[in-house]
Amino acid sequence: MKSKVVNIEEIFGSKVFTRATMRERLTKNVYMEVTKIMDQGGELPPAMADVVAKAMKDWAVENGATHYTHWFQPLTGITAEKHDSFVTHPDENGKMLMAFSGKELIKGEPDASSFPSGGLRATFEARGYTAWDITSPAFLKEDATGVILCIPTAFCSYKGEALDKKTPLLRSMEALSQQALRIVRLFGNTEATKVVASVGPEQEYFLVDREKYLKRPDLIFAGRTLFGAPAPKGQELEDHYFGTIRERIGAYMKDLNLELWKLGVTAKTQHNEVAPAQHELAPIYETANIAVDHNQLVMETMKKVAGRHGMTCLLHEKPFAGVNGSGKHNNWSIGTDNGVNLLDPGDTPNDNIQFLLVLSCIIKAVDTHADLLRQSASDVGNDHRLGANEAPPAIISVFLGEQLEDVVKQLVETGEAAHVLQGGRLDTGVSTLPDFEKDATDRNRTSPFAFTGNKFEFRMVGSADSIGSPNTTLNAIVAEAFCEAADILEKADDFDLAVHDLIKEYLTRHQRIIFNGNGYSDEWVAEAERRGLPNIKSMIEAVDTLTTEKAVKLYEKFGIFTKAELESRKEVLYETYIKTINIEALTMIEMASKQIVPAVIRYSKSLADTVLAVKEAGADASVQAQLLGEVSRKLSDMKSALSGLEEAVSRAGEIGDVREKAFFYKDVVKEAMTGLRKPADELEMLVDKKVWPIPTYGDLIFEV
Ligand code: ADP
């Protein structure tokens, strides 16, 4: 079998307005200015913006583009675009020239009144602005609409308040850079001009057959199954994880990779995940805001490519009850622009001290703001994972691995770490801090926030969610810790002593957040409670963390969110929760009343007919009669649960206050949904498969 060989190096980034493309198409002067702003910040003068816009447009048009869009990330968690063609007014001869100005490149004004703003923008002042994020490259998106030039942008209100996930992220990256620079300067690094947060998100997803998907209103409207008895087989044999990839899935992955590579996304790792029909894709890590953009492209491309293969990609955190859900491990590290990863233990005692200071600042940050970190990883779907027995628990803790934990213990107990475990080399040169081996950490899959050699892996994030918020939060809390440390150390007379004391102090005060054991165990829940660590069980319980005194102080100090922006985000979160659960409840009501109940009625009728016929024929119909009795009983249970859910939804409709309403959905409506699901799933086990109106779990996850 011959297949055309694709030159990956050639197609990589072919749909991206890369630096190389810019170098080819811009004068040296303009190119230097643009890249300088990309690297160091600043604003492009209008005349230069025109030049860049023209080059961008020419490149896009040569590649088939007809339109451009400011591509942005509103608080819906996905991306938004409004296309404008390059078409201009024809001249008197009817001749038209395609054009694109610097102004159009830099700023857009979508009528954005229908995006969630949480009260920041009244509908009468509907204006929202999109502003070019020069640090994230423009790219071409190709689908049935044609080729569209996409310009990554931030989205703000008329008054400059953030209405998106991008703006606060960019603000947090700046704050982190400024504060981290103060730290590296203290250790004699005079070359670095900025510190960059890098992110590598591992994306999990499910693939189901499209025909079957279309027969499930719950998958269509809610993205997850709301009914469904377990299949005889689940994931217990552990035969799917890292298993051989089937042909149909393989063809999908191949196509997906190609599309992503063209978009400059470094799709790197692919494998089958724990649940049947579940898979994962991980790119190579990159600068946080680009990683956030690229993760959106990954999710979008996953869905698009699935369609071409007769499948649907489910990104929901819990599409199927009883089997593994999907998350997104957010690998995060910070490094200087002169190549030092601050989370890399390093080779010299000096590097080691810097590393230990950074580490203790992060431990302090995570302990101080565990609630915010938890909040940043919450969304409606993730409530089915966090705290359930598969994903990390809802309790934030830090995993350091045996070696580092031992060092921390020694430092806390004696103020010195005189030796390292696992035969690592001991360096007693300057202070009493040892060298570490880089890969001396073991894995702990149950930890929500694990140190993995030279990065932290934040494992709570949901598969469908933007990674904007988790990274904004991480950057912000660590910036604060760096700032507080720098404030002290910059003033110290004896720097070595001061660093040493500060490390010891931070570790001593915040060691309760360190946990190396099994995060899934009940003992840990009890232990965490003893340690006073927050255990926030649901998305809406986490919402309040956004406006505590310490949260407002943190975000306002570093200019990441104003109090008003935080309030607005709370509003949006409550509303999102309410709407999502409401859709789920209505979908259940519809499926129950229009599909499941009628099917069961038909089935019981046929059972009743059978009972009569068998009796009339003079034989024993007790088995049939017993089954009929059982089906009828469950049908009646189901009918009353259905009425219960209908009533709960209608009561919810009467509540005005969003917070109260959201809690009502969580405590009453969701309970009523569980109440309806139970008899329905039991009926599924009793009723003839031929009359069951929707594809089963077995059909959906084992027959892709
Ligand atoms: P695993 O979690 O299985 O060890 P990898 O080491 O391959 O997997 O990394 C998973 C993700 O972490 C990838 O996206 C990878 O690019 C990213 N990653 C690796 N090193 C770093 C780093 N220093 N900073 C941020 N992300 C990183």
Ligand code: MG
């Ligand atoms: Mg990982």
